[in-house]
Amino acid sequence: MKAQLQFADNLSRLGTESAFEVLARAQSLAAQGRDIINLGIGQPDFQTPENIVEAGIKALRDGHHGYTPANGLPQLREAVVADLHRRHTVEVDPKNVVVVPGGKPTMFFAITMFGQPGVDIIYPNPGFPIYESVINYSGATPVPMALSEENGFAFSAEAVLAQITDRTRLIIINSPANPTGGVTPKVEIDKLVAGLLEHPHVALMSDEIYSNMLYGGREHVSLLQYPEIRDRLIMLDGWSKTYAMTGWRIGYAVWPDSMVDHVTRLCINDHSCVNAATQFAATEALNGPQTAVHSMVAQFDSRRKIIVRDLNTLPGVRCPDAAGAFYAFANIEGTGMTSVEAQNKFLNDAGVATVAGTSFGAWGEGYVRFSYANSTENISEAISRIRGLL
Missing domain, CATH: 3.40.640.10 (Type I PLP-dependent aspartate aminotransferase-like (Major domain))
Structure with a gap:
C-alpha cells in the first residue's frame, strides 16, 4: 500500500522564489544546446575577491x-x-x-x-x-x-x-x-x-x-x-x-x-x-580593501545606463531609471502581453531569461525584471534578440 501522508496545513501556504524556477528552465534549455543569456537570477556575475577567498582557505588550513x-x-x-x-x-x-x-x-x-x-x-x-x-x-x-x-x-x-x-x-x-x-x-x-x-x-x-x-x-x-x-x-x-x-x-x-x-x-x-x-x-x-567593491558597483552603474537606455528603445516597452540594486523593472504593457507571457516568450523564443513582475506580487503585473548582473556584451545581445522578437 502506498503511503498516505498528511502534511501540515501551513506547508500549502508556502510559496517560492520564481527566479530559481526560471534559472532551472534556462539551464535545461542550455543543456539542450540552446544559447541562453541569463538576465533572470539576482546574482553578481563577478568572482568573490581573491583576498576573501584566501581568508576562507586559510581558515580551513588553520583547522x-x-x-x-x-x-x-x-x-x-x-x-x-x-x-x-x-x-x-x-x-x-x-x-x-x-x-x-x-x-x-x-x-x-x-x-x-x-x-x-x-x-x-x-x-x-x-x-x-x-x-x-x-x-x-x-x-x-x-x-x-x-x-x-x-x-x-x-x-x-x-x-x-x-x-x-x-x-x-x-x-x-x-x-x-x-x-x-x-x-x-x-x-x-x-x-x-x-x-x-x-x-x-x-x-x-x-x-x-x-x-x-x-x-x-x-x-x-x-x-x-x-x-x-x-x-x-x-x-x-x-x-x-x-x-x-x-x-x-x-x-x-x-x-x-x-x-x-x-x-x-x-x-x-x-x-x-x-x-x-x-x-x-x-x-x-x-x-580588507574595498577596491573590488567599488569596481563592481562602477560596472553595475555602467550596465544600468546601457540596459535602461536600450529597454526604452524597444517597441511597447518603457523602463524607469533604476536607482539602486542591479535590476531594471521594465513596463511591457505596450507589447500586449502579460508579465508571464513576456517572460516565457523572451526565454523560449529569444533565449533571454527574465522574471515576470507577478513573481514579485500582484502589483508586478505589466512588468518584467531584468537583472543587469551580466556583461555589457550579453546585455546588448539580449536586448537585440528581444528587439527582433518584438
Missing part, C-alpha cells in the same frame, strides 16, 4: 572546522559593527549582531516571530517574494504596500501609515529594492519614522542588502540612523551582493535588545551556527 557561537564569531560581529559605523555613522553593540546563513533566515525569523493568525504584516509589493510567502506560512495576513512606477517604486509614508491597525505587528521595507531598483528618499523615511512614534506596537524589518549599490549620486539611508525606533528595528544586510558571495551563504542582522535572545534560540534550533570558514572570509571582506 577552523568546528562549531562557532550561534550568533557568529566575536571578531566577525565586531567587524560588522565597525563597517556600520564607517558607512552609516551609527553605534551598534556587537551583542545585537546575529550572523546567519544568508539573508533569508533573518526574514524567516523576523516574520515568524511576529506572524500568527489574526495579525497583519505590511510588506512591499512588488517585492522580494519570500516576504509574502513566509507571511502566509506564519498564518498572518499579508497587507501589500503598493509600489508604483509613478512614485519611482518608492513607498509613500502616508499610505503605509494609513494601513496600520491594531492588528499590525510588523512592517517590512526594502530600499534599494528588489525587483524594482527603487530607492525611497530620506523625506519619506523621515515621515514614516515620525508616524510610527504613534504606533509603538509595530516592529520594523529593514532589508538593506543592496545598501552599497546606489547610483546617480544617491546615498543610502539606513533605518539604524533613527535612534527613536532602534528598540523595535531589525536591520538586515550581508555579503552576498556587495562581495559577490551568494554561494558562501552568509548574512547578518542587527536586532534590538528585546529580540536578541529569541532570535539566538531560533538560530540554535534551526542551523546551530554559520560554517566557520565562511565567517573568516566574511571578516576579511569587511576589514
